[in-house]
Amino acid sequence: TYEKLEIVEGRDELAEIGRTFNTMMEALETNYKKQEQFVSNASHELKTPLTVIESYAKLLLRRGFSNEKVAQEALDAIVSESSRMNDMIVQMLELAKNKEHLSLTVENINLTKLLENTLEEMRQAYNRTFSLQCDEGLFIQSDEQKLKQLLFIILDNARKYSDENIDVQVVKENDSVKVDIQDYGVGIPQDQLPHLFDRFFRVHQDRSRKTGGTGLGLAIAKDLAEILQIQIEVESELNVGTCFTLQIPLTFLNGEDNR
Numbered sequence: 030t031y032e033k034l035e036i037v038e039g040r041d042e043l044a045e046i047g048r049t050f051n052t053m054m055e056a057l058e059t060n061y062k063k064q065e066q067f068v069s070n071a072s073h074e075l076k077t078p079l080t081v082i083e084s085y086a087k088l089l090l091r092r093g094f095s096n097e098k099v100a101q102e103a104l105d106a107i108v109s110e111s112s113r114m115n116d117m118i119v120q121m122l123e124l125a126k127n128k129e130h131l132s133l134t135v136e137n138i139n140l141t142k143l144l145e146n147t148l149e150e151m152r153q154a155y156n157r158t159f160s161l162q163c164d165e166g167l168f169i170q171s172d173e174q175k176l177k178q179l180l181f182i183i184l185d186n187a188r189k190y191s192d193e194n195i196d197v198q199v200v201k202e203n204d205s206v207k208v209d210i211q212d213y214g215v216g217i218p219q220d221q222l223p224h225l226f227d228r229f230f231r232v233h234q235d236r237s238r239k240t241g242g243t244g245l246g247l248a249i250a251k252d253l254a255e256i257l258q259i260q261i262e263v264e265s266e267l268n269v270g271t272c273f274t275l276q277i278p279l280t281f282l283n284g285e286d287n288r
């Protein structure tokens with residue numbers, strides 16, 4: 030930790046140099062801490078797609094040589110998950126650098142399709158039931174890769190902290206779409222809810238560790254939601270379940286990529 034230079038008042042130029050030096054050192058220190066944080070974030074987020082890749086590679090080894098369809102499916106998944114990982118690394122570096130300078134690719138997205146595909150990937154990877162209630166062809170304006178990354182964090186948590194079916198319900202409202210992700214798992218005590226999005230905060234230490242958690246997922250989700258203009262709310266009851274609600278605007282306020 031940088032210890033500030035003591036400024037001797039009265040000698041104006043020297044005092045000014047001292048203050049500038051202190052400001053520079055503080056900026057460097059903040060930057061250094063951000064870099065440290067990035068390393069932790071990166072390890073956490075890269076684990077999920079790597080698990081998917083590993084399970085498909087194993088499937089390929091087991092059944093791919095005798096079954097062309099399985100081989101094709103596994104290779105498709107491996108290619109798309111690797112490229113998702115690659116995208117993620119690029120985005121994380123941007124996120125670690127400076128949120129304000131992050132570039133967004135805003136386009137029309139078929140949210141119904143995006144959810145169907147994401148849930149299908151989750152089903153394949155974890156052999157769990159994810160049900161979806163959503164109108165056909167629901168379009169929104171957003172950054173698809175970042176939105177998918179955000180959905181993945183919340184869905185992955187629902188899977189990690191419950192053993193039952195996970196229900197995703199989408200309701201179109203006036204100028205937004207409400208996405209409820211409901212699990213029937215361990216739940217979160219009310220007094221812990223305000224800290225849920227803090228970096229490294231974990232309620233269920235053991236379960237988090239067992240599933241490879243680091244307590245960074247929701248901190249990243251919060252950053253993503255902010256840049257995508259999405260509101261996140263959580264309702265939970267211990268040993269009953271948790272519902273994360275995403276309020277996604279139908280149109281992105283600043284229009285095209287102008288950040």
Ligand code: ADP
Pocket residue numbers: 186187189190191212214215216217225230231232233234237238241242243244245246247248271
């Ligand atoms: P982790 O890597 O530990 O899962 P997250 O930042 O994603 O970290 O989540 C922070 C903590 O919030 C978790 O450790 C877990 O205790 C709690 N949590 C997150 N999602 C859920 C959920 N759906 N049900 C119960 N607890 C949850």
